[in-house]
Amino acid sequence: MRRYLLALLLPLLLPLLSACTSTPDASIQVLQPVQAMPHQSFSVRAVRASGHRTDLEQRFNQAVQNALSAKGYRFTETQPDMQVIYALGLEHEAGIELTPIAVAGTVYTQTRATEDERARLALRILDSKTQALLFQAQISRQLHNPDMSQENFDRGVAKILEGFPAAR
Template sequence: MPRLILPLLLLLLAGCASDPATVSVSPNADGHQSTFFIQALDAPGQREDLEDRFDLGVRRALEAKGYRYQESSGELRVIYLFGLDNQSGIVQRPVSTSAGVITQTQITDSAEARLALRILDEASGEVLLQAQGARQLHDPSLTQQVFDDAIARLLKDFPAHAGH
């Protein structure tokens, strides 16, 4: 399995540059697996507090679909990269003054969130779901509810556990 981690990491990193988020679900994703575990991979800008929120969001979304979480192994492996890049930019805006219109220059700070997520069938190694994307964040202090909602949307087409 360690031989597979590097190619998966490279594929996930390649997907991080896309915008907006794209999600694809394999036609072979049929919900017959019942357990899952989560594995975060290191990404630039990864923050432990956001990783914990992301893990919890994934857990809640899959448990709502009838899957059972296990800490270190399962029939489904959820791997992801989630990172934030702080970016500075320059914005020029016209401003009306008594002397006429002048251009005001401002320096802006924002963060770009990058995500690559895969759900793999642990037995076959097949990718059952792949999601990737990047988005500008104006408020990088993301709440658990924001993570829960976003992950639920990402996994909305992933099938529920067949026994659910």
């Protein structure tokens, strides 16, 4: 009877486990800035789309300001050369953790349900005058131990924007 159940469950279990353990790749697309206009200043604005987390805005805004300032751009609220717009979400997601366990020379896999977080970010940098798209990033990642410190926001946004060119 046990063998019969295993034969029925195994074909269903393998696709489920592989789907749970795979994470989508981050997609970052860098477009060349408009050549006719030198960009020197920027503003940052959250787009409050469905799922956007307003409680993370201040830290994310600061991280964008830090990353672009390090590239030589100047933050301004009025008449910027570029507009940074984004939506940032973080939601609970059930996951599965697989751990190998050796018992008397045999290795078994222990399966445990976990409660993780999935972070989603859509970010665009636009030319303020022409609305031309200068940079775009869309990321969806599972976070096992989310640390929402300003330092981690700074590090993450700097990594996302590392391909964006410095100010002229």
